[in-house]
Every structure is written in C-alpha cells, then in structure tokens.
Amino acid sequence: MPVTPARRARPRTSTRSALVRLTAALAAVAAGTTGCTFSSAEAGSGDTVLTFWHYFQGAQQEWLERQVADFEADHPGVDIQLVETVGSQHVQRLLASTVTGTTPDLFINNIVVDYPTLTSAGVMLDLSPYWDDYADADQFPSSAVWRSGDAVYDLLPYNNLLGLYMNTDVAGRYGITEPPATLPELAQDLAAVTDGGDGGLALSAAPSVEGAWLFAPELLGEGIGYCNFSGPQVVDSFTRLADWARDGYVPQAAATWDQNASWQQFMTGRYAFALNGNWQLGNVGSADFGYVTAQYPAPADGSSTVYPGGEGFAIGATSEHPDLAWEFLQDEVLSRDGLLSLYEAAGSIPLRADLADSPQLADDPDVQPFVRATRSTAEWPDNTSTAEMQTALGEAVSATVSGQLGGRAAARQAVADIGQARSEGDVVGGEACS
Known part of the structure; x- marks a missing residue:
C-alpha cells in the first residue's frame, strides 16, 4: 500500500x-x-x-x-x-x-x-x-x-501504484483501440461497452482503505487530498461515481469488492477495464484475453496523480x-x-537507483505506465489518523456505489468524516496535516 x-x-x-x-x-x-x-x-x-x-x-x-x-x-x-x-x-x-x-x-x-x-x-x-x-x-x-x-x-524498497488495465478483446468490439487517458474518455468508453451488454469497470469500492485508495486519484489530479478535502471537485467526483453506478458502468457488487476480488472479476474476461495496481502484472499474464496497461485516467482539468504505496x-x-x-x-x-x-x-517497482534503467523495466511496455506514475505521485498526510481518513472516504465511496447515498450526500459525509478524523489526528507541530 x-x-x-x-x-x-x-x-x-x-x-x-x-x-x-x-x-x-x-x-x-x-x-x-x-x-x-x-x-x-x-x-x-x-x-x-x-x-x-x-x-x-x-x-x-x-x-x-x-x-x-x-x-x-x-x-x-x-x-x-x-x-x-x-x-x-x-x-x-x-x-x-x-x-x-x-x-x-x-x-x-x-x-x-x-x-x-x-x-x-x-x-x-x-x-x-x-x-x-x-x-x-x-x-x-x-x-x-x-x-x-x-x-x-x-x-x-519498492513502490506499488495504481493504473488502468484494458481488456483489448472486449474493448476492441467497440472500436476502442487505445486506453482512455482521461475520466471523460473513460466514461465515453464505458457507455459504449455497457450499452453493448459487456461489463464496464471492475474496481474496489469497499468501505475501507482499499476503496478509498482506488477513488482518491480522481481528486488528487485536481489537487484535492486528505488535508484539503472539500470543494466542488469533491461533489463532482461523487456525483460522477453515482452516475456510473446508476448506469451500470460500475457494478453495485463492487461496493463490497476488495482489490483481489475486483481483480478476479476482471480476469473472468467479462469487463473491459479494471483499476488496479502494478502488483497484478505478475498475474495478468495468465489471462486468456489480450490486454494493455495505462496510467490512471486524469480528471478533465488535471493530471494523472496517484498515491504511492508498498x-x-x-x-x-x-x-x-x-x-x-x-x-x-x-x-x-x-x-x-x-x-x-x-x-x-x-x-513491484524497485526504488534502487541502479535498477531504474535496467532492461527488464525499460523494455517492458506493461510496466512503463506504472514507472511513469512514480514521477507523478501525491504526498500522504503526516497524520496519525490517516487510516481513519481513508476509511471515511472508503465508506462514502461504497455507499455511493451500492446506491445507499446519492452523490451529493456521499460528498457531504466524506467531507465531514474526513475532517473530523483529520482534526483528531496527531502530527509533529500540532498541525492537522502537513
């Protein structure tokens, strides 16, 4: 992580x-x-x-x-x-x-x-x-x-990062030859795929840190993290997620899927896209369908930015x-x-400097999007309630995908609960975040 x-x-x-x-x-x-x-x-x-x-x-x-x-x-x-x-x-x-x-x-x-x-x-x-x-x-x-x-x-000693996997067999049936680079492009592709009766996006929307980690990049690319979690971008992101769940782009069952469960769903070959991590590169080779990888789709007015993990x-x-x-x-x-x-x-992406240019990494097209992602990462909050903030976000994401909360209500809940957890956390210097 x-x-x-x-x-x-x-x-x-x-x-x-x-x-x-x-x-x-x-x-x-x-x-x-x-x-x-x-x-x-x-x-x-x-x-x-x-x-x-x-x-x-x-x-x-x-x-x-x-x-x-x-x-x-x-x-x-x-x-x-x-x-x-x-x-x-x-x-x-x-x-x-x-x-x-x-x-x-x-x-x-x-x-x-x-x-x-x-x-x-x-x-x-x-x-x-x-x-x-x-x-x-x-x-x-x-x-x-x-x-x-x-x-x-x-x-x-290594980084794990999120990115996009595309099933080229499913996507190809709809003339989709390149993975979407932005969230609006992803929405357009998901509409085409689901209208045709295929599965759209497999991801974890669990009410936990896993669901939070998968959703957070939608806001990180616009400069919104746990230390400043508020504003119209938050409402827009949750509203989009609610729309995707309503329209079947994301299955309601994803509200309980962890990362392993969502990956297993993608490996069935029914879904066109999956948001998951580079640690799945060791497993995707056994897929019985074609695939490509890409960086996490960027917000319309932002960049592809993810939290680094490991x-x-x-x-x-x-x-x-x-x-x-x-x-x-x-x-x-x-x-x-x-x-x-x-x-x-x-x-997993090694952090040793003497492996950065190794042929094994440089010559592997599947890993390159994740290598590029290491150059565009967000900083985690220096707060002992980081886990609680993530859980609060994951709970709001899960409630949105399951249909328990609408987009605006989920955004309000996430802003309030993350703010409370942040204020209760301890950091050096007494600040809520740094």
Whole structure:
C-alpha cells in the first residue's frame, strides 16, 4: 500500500489509532493464534529459527517463499518460518506481540496506514546501526527510509501504484483501440461497452482503505487530498461515481469488492477495464484475453496523480536474532537481485537507483505506465489518523456505489468524516496535516 516521504519525528499516540488498536490487540491475544497459518517453510530442522509475519498472496507470496528458500540454502542451520496473517488482523497481532514480548523477527506492514501506530507502540527495532553501515544505502531515496527522529524503523524498497488495465478483446468490439487517458474518455468508453451488454469497470469500492485508495486519484489530479478535502471537485467526483453506478458502468457488487476480488472479476474476461495496481502484472499474464496497461485516467482539468504505496519491511523489537534478520533483508529484499526478482514476479517497482534503467523495466511496455506514475505521485498526510481518513472516504465511496447515498450526500459525509478524523489526528507541530 501507500507511502509518504520519510520525514516524521516520533509521533504521539492517537486515541483513534494506537490506543484503539492496542485494545483490539489485547483481545487478539486472548483469542489465541486464530488467523495465522504457517507455510511449509516452518518444517525445517535448523537450530536457529526466524519468524516472518506477512499477508502476501499470489505472486508476492511465491516470491517471498523463494527468497526464504534461497537464504536457507546459503545459511545451513537456519529456518525461517513464514507466518501468513489475515490482513485485517495484521496490525492488531503485531501490537499484541509487543504486549507479550514476542514480536516476530521480521514482518511486513502497510506502511502509510500503520507506521505511526507501530512506532508509538514500540513494535519495531531501530535499524539505524544497520542502515548506517549498509553499503548500498545511497541507492535508495529518502522516501524509502522511514525515520522517527534519528531512528530508522521501517524500509520501503519498492513502490506499488495504481493504473488502468484494458481488456483489448472486449474493448476492441467497440472500436476502442487505445486506453482512455482521461475520466471523460473513460466514461465515453464505458457507455459504449455497457450499452453493448459487456461489463464496464471492475474496481474496489469497499468501505475501507482499499476503496478509498482506488477513488482518491480522481481528486488528487485536481489537487484535492486528505488535508484539503472539500470543494466542488469533491461533489463532482461523487456525483460522477453515482452516475456510473446508476448506469451500470460500475457494478453495485463492487461496493463490497476488495482489490483481489475486483481483480478476479476482471480476469473472468467479462469487463473491459479494471483499476488496479502494478502488483497484478505478475498475474495478468495468465489471462486468456489480450490486454494493455495505462496510467490512471486524469480528471478533465488535471493530471494523472496517484498515491504511492508498498509494504514496509521491519525487524521486531524483541527479536533474538536481529543481525540474522538484517542479513535476510540485505541479501533477499534490498539487493539488486532481490528487488529485480520481485519486479519480475509481481511487477513491484524497485526504488534502487541502479535498477531504474535496467532492461527488464525499460523494455517492458506493461510496466512503463506504472514507472511513469512514480514521477507523478501525491504526498500522504503526516497524520496519525490517516487510516481513519481513508476509511471515511472508503465508506462514502461504497455507499455511493451500492446506491445507499446519492452523490451529493456521499460528498457531504466524506467531507465531514474526513475532517473530523483529520482534526483528531496527531502530527509533529500540532498541525492537522502537513
């Protein structure tokens, strides 16, 4: 998921984020280990065991399993136990592990949503001693290194970004040969496709951060983000979404689809278009229809602008083997080979400078729209209520697609709820957003 520049000081604990989630975490402790499953990687017989918590699926999970196997082959006597968690329970379980003093040795996290909470709760180890001595540190931009004060807690080695996928078999039946570059062009294409009886646009409109992330670029391209979420552009965007739902361009069922569910719908071949991320590049190759990719369609009077995302990689604060855990990150995640293999497996865009012009990226037409998107990204708010603001937007989007709210009513709800969450968040300097 998303990313913001690494410029935070250590945030204060927010009652809407850290404390609420910590309460949920304590409940999770009482509930036991339900929701976590061990992969086959735990079946080794080594003397030293590292645990790695993740919520990867599909191509990303297969990549991680290969990296673990590679590391174990080079380190006899070391076993890495991959623990697959339920994404919605991931943070609560990390918080619970801090309470019990049993943080995993390694874990990924949804960095923009969860970083303030995880640092405030002391879940992550300070990586500064390792990063300061890391020979390739200068290959990464500052946005890849997440700091609180002088401490480095989280590393974001790649970007995930949103874009447009077009089923050329469906679109071609209506004379659509190029993916739409703007939202008005997309609306015109959707009208043609749905009038002909085919599916229009598959996307996540879930009442969560996923639905919010898919909708936000419609406003980002006009300069509207969470810190200034108001004005006629908001009303216009929700009114357009309500019209698209009413006219069948977007199915009502999308109000409950997460990104994986919406992708599965696109892969059926029934839909002409899908809004999803570059991480699906590792899966779209199995489609039995032709496809092309493009940047997220721009607003009529704006630019194609998206929030950048990706997973943070961290070491648990109570890890008994931090040196070995860092060695894994250095060799299997941060390295040229590690990031290039992730790109080849799942389409994630490496942030290493020495991979920017690699033939694998430069010669791949499907990834180029996402590479271009890295040059036109919006900055996430420096606010501990970022997750709450996203949820508020996702709820309004879902209600619009399901027909529970009209466009104007949904816009009013989103503006009010995002504003309230923003004002309750904590940031350095006491400002609501920065």
